[in-house]
Amino acid sequence: MSLIVRQVSINDAQGITDVLNPIIIEGLYTVLDTTFTVDEEKEFIAQFPKRGVFTVVVNEDDSKIIGFQNIEPFASYTKAFDHVGIIGTFVSSGSRGQGVSKKLFQSTFEVAKAKGYEKLFAYVRGDNERALAAYLKQGFEVVGVARKHAKVGDVYVDETLIEKFL
Incomplete structure (x- = not known):
C-alpha cells in the first residue's frame, strides 16, 4: 500500500467522516x-485552530482517506499551556496494523514542532490496548489513569493519560 500523508483540506470532510463514524458506531475505541x-466535519475543519495540526493519510491506490490525526492547543485561556x-x-478498521499511524505520527510530530509544540498529551480509553500500544511505540509514556472518566452509554470507561515531549 502506497501512502500519502498531508495536511487536511475542507474537501477531506467526507473521507474523515468515512473513517470516524464507523469507529464511533463500533463503540470500542x-x-x-x-x-x-x-457538513459538521467541514465546519470543524474550517474552524480548526490556526496552531492546530490536522494530518490525513491517503491510500494512493484508491485516493481514499484511511486515517487522520489532529492536535489542538491544550488550553486557550492562558499562555502557560501554549x-x-x-x-x-x-x-x-481495514487499515490497522499496516503502518498507517506510524506515517501519521512522523508527519504530525514534524508539523507540531514547527508550530511551537513541545509536548503532546492524549487520553486513551483504558480498554483500547491497541491504541495505547501504538502511542507507546512512538515514545509516549503513561502518566496516570483517570478512573470512570467517561461514561459511554451506561458504561463507565477509564482513560489512560499519556504524554510525549517532542
Missing part, C-alpha cells in the same frame, strides 16, 4: 458517542 455529518497539544489518532 473512542469515547465519542455521536456521529458527524459531512507548548502543549492534545493529540487524537483515528485509523480505519
Whole structure:
C-alpha cells in the first residue's frame, strides 16, 4: 500500500467522516458517542485552530482517506499551556496494523514542532490496548489513569493519560 500523508483540506470532510463514524458506531475505541455529518466535519475543519495540526493519510491506490490525526492547543485561556497539544489518532478498521499511524505520527510530530509544540498529551480509553500500544511505540509514556472518566452509554470507561515531549 502506497501512502500519502498531508495536511487536511475542507474537501477531506467526507473521507474523515468515512473513517470516524464507523469507529464511533463500533463503540470500542473512542469515547465519542455521536456521529458527524459531512457538513459538521467541514465546519470543524474550517474552524480548526490556526496552531492546530490536522494530518490525513491517503491510500494512493484508491485516493481514499484511511486515517487522520489532529492536535489542538491544550488550553486557550492562558499562555502557560501554549507548548502543549492534545493529540487524537483515528485509523480505519481495514487499515490497522499496516503502518498507517506510524506515517501519521512522523508527519504530525514534524508539523507540531514547527508550530511551537513541545509536548503532546492524549487520553486513551483504558480498554483500547491497541491504541495505547501504538502511542507507546512512538515514545509516549503513561502518566496516570483517570478512573470512570467517561461514561459511554451506561458504561463507565477509564482513560489512560499519556504524554510525549517532542
